[in-house]
Amino acid sequence: MERRFPRTLHSLQSIFAFVDERMQGLSLPVEITPTLYLGIEEVFTNMMKYQHPGSEEVAIEIDIDQDAILIRLTDWNVGRFDPTAAADPDLTLPIEQRRPGGLGVFLTKAMMDGLEYRFNDGTSTIIMKKHIRRNNA
């Protein structure tokens, strides 16, 4: 199921509501939903910040099967920008030396089971996968 959202931070509440709607009625561990929020927010805000000029809306698709949740975010009219290629931040540095940037993608990679970037003819797509283990399994 796909839905489109204006590329603004104000869309986040609507995006989370879309995730809640897709999760409704499924017997999944409670940590799954905030993990999906995280992946989508980090990719969506990356598209807002770094993919220019970009389309007015970003498409978000959430497909659920027996074993996994597949999320696809698509942005049009953009240059190539692959967030999955960013270097991981050094998380052992003391606070004085920590620099902003890179943490969102790092957390997304850590929390998701797959993160893939595709670029074709001005269309940028990020695909994320989260394996699921059902509570009643």
Added chain:
Amino acid sequence: MLEVQHPRPDTVVFSGRFDASQVDAVRLVLDQCAGTVTIDFGGLEYISSAGLGVLVATQRRLKEAGGEVILRNLSGYVRDIFKIARFDLIFTIQ
């Protein structure tokens, strides 16, 4: 949505979802804090890197002045995120 309560000068309570759209509102509250402040995460269901960035900036400011941020009542997803981000190295977590 995120609800932020500031019941005492040294205590802030978060509940709900701390996403990038809440950063300015949270910054307004935390910028009022001085010395050592305890943030209670008992009702916090979600935080993103944008929210973590606000906490790091607050910790840096308070530490420079001799205080710090203490985090309390992390659970579930939020605890996992702090562990992965190695925030145990830069915050006191109770």
